Amino acid sequence: MATLFIAQHNLEAMLERLRRKAEVHGPVRGEDGVVRFAELIHGILPDLSAIRTLLPPKKYLLHPRETILKYTSEAGYQLPSESVPPLILFGLHPCDLAGINYLDRIFLGEDPDPLYAARRSALTLIGVSCTPDEFCSCHLYPSPLKALSDLFLNSVKGGFAISSGSPRGEELLEVLKDIVEERDINVPEDTRRFFGHAVSAQVRPELDATLPEWQELADACLGCGACSLCCPTCSCFDVLEFGGLDGRSAVRVRQWDNCLFKCHAEVAGGMSFRKNRAERFRYRYRHKYRGFGPLQGIPACVGCGRCRVVCPAGLDLRPLAARLEEITP
Numbered sequence: 001m002a003t004l005f006i007a008q009h010n011l012e013a014m015l016e017r018l019r020r021k022a023e024v025h026g027p028v029r030g031e032d033g034v035v036r037f038a039e040l041i042h043g044i045l046p047d048l049s050a051i052r053t054l055l056p057p058k059k060y061l062l063h064p065r066e067t068i069l070k071y072t073s074e075a076g077y078q079l080p081s082e083s084v085p086p087l088i089l090f091g092l093h094p095c096d097l098a099g100i101n102y103l104d105r106i107f108l109g110e111d112p113d114p115l116y117a118a119r120r121s122a123l124t125l126i127g128v129s130c131t132p133d134e135f136c137s138c139h140l141y142p143s144p145l146k147a148l149s150d151l152f153l154n155s156v157k158g159g160f161a162i163s164s165g166s167p168r169g170e171e172l173l174e175v176l177k178d179i180v181e182e183r184d185i186n187v188p189e190d191t192r193r194f195f196g197h198a199v200s201a202q203v204r205p206e207l208d209a210t211l212p213e214w215q216e217l218a219d220a221c222l223g224c225g226a227c228s229l230c231c232p233t234c235s236c237f238d239v240l241e242f243g244g245l246d247g248r249s250a251v252r253v254r255q256w257d258n259c260l261f262k263c264h265a266e267v268a269g270g271m272s273f274r275k276n277r278a279e280r281f282r283y284r285y286r287h288k289y290r291g292f293g294p295l296q297g298i299p300a301c302v303g304c305g306r307c308r309v310v311c312p313a314g315l316d317l318r319p320l321a322a323r324l325e326e327i328t329p
């Protein structure tokens with residue numbers, strides 16, 4: 001079957017054409033060996049052999065710390081005015097695309113978050129196929145999440161099969177038409193759970209709080225929060241308000257928070273919903289593997305493996321997940 005194909009040696013030419021439309025960011029390996037999403041300026045090619053970046057693309061949509069509301073006695077409450085230039089994210093793996101799909105469900109639901117919505121609509125997503133390593137779990141557990149992208153590059157011999165997933169993707173194909181050709185090639189089917197599986201969300205039973213694993217995990221965990229910082233779907237935030245010294249102005253700020261931090265579940269009066277780390281672990285597990293709230297039944301873990309790579313205590317929730325799927329399916 002004729003498929004659109006772009007040769008590997010045309011990757012730089014492709015990026016040049018994309019740069020005419022918007023700033024392009026992709027996975028770049030730094031001198032420290034760390035792979036990060038960063039600008040792909042002229043002469044810099046994305047590291048498409050890297051399995052994962054340290055931080056996921058959520059940093060473009062939810063800034064680690066940002067002002068969400070301003071107040072002055074003259075103007076009252078005002079949303080911050082932010083100009084959001086178009087941005088192309090290149091080289092997103094299926095897990096990161098599914099992670100964005102998850103964030104979309106949270107922040108573009110019934111009452112869309114204005115900052116997220118503005119950044120999301122400015123974002124063009126170009127996915128690329130990848131080969132999972134021992135930390136990945138992108139194939140485990142059914143999920144209604146989809147790896148949606150504007151363009152997707154499937155790695156084949158000598159280059160990539162390229163397909164569009166949106167009108168924006170069609171426009172980009174038009175821009176690339178002089179370096180894209182039709183070829184008869186066999187594109188391997190991606191069998192990961194984010195492709196073509198019609199799975200609906202299922203409400204799951206509450207987890208057994210008496211399982212010894214919660215305490216075992218809690219005892220080993222250092223409470224550093226790295227697993228949550230680097231997770232493409234962790235999006236809990238704290239909201240803080242700072243009054244100006246003039247007594248007439250204030251800002252409301254939101255910043256990334258972390259469910260494994262003790263303060264995350266603390267409320268006024270010194271109360272806490274989850275006083276000990278074992279409870280916090282059960283909470284995190286429920287969120288990542290079973291979903292909760294409006295996203296009940298949709299596992300938030302997209303299997304990128306980042307939490308396992310970064311955990312200084314070497315914790316891995318996959319064996320527990322395998323056991324819990326059997327005992328409380």
Ligand code: SF4
Nearest residue numbers: 231301302304305307
């Ligand atoms: S829980 Fe771990 S493997 Fe799953 S999406 Fe988050 S960082 Fe990736």
Ligand code: SF4
Nearest residue numbers: 221222224225227311
């Ligand atoms: S990265 Fe590991 S040690 Fe740090 S909070 Fe997460 S589970 Fe605990």
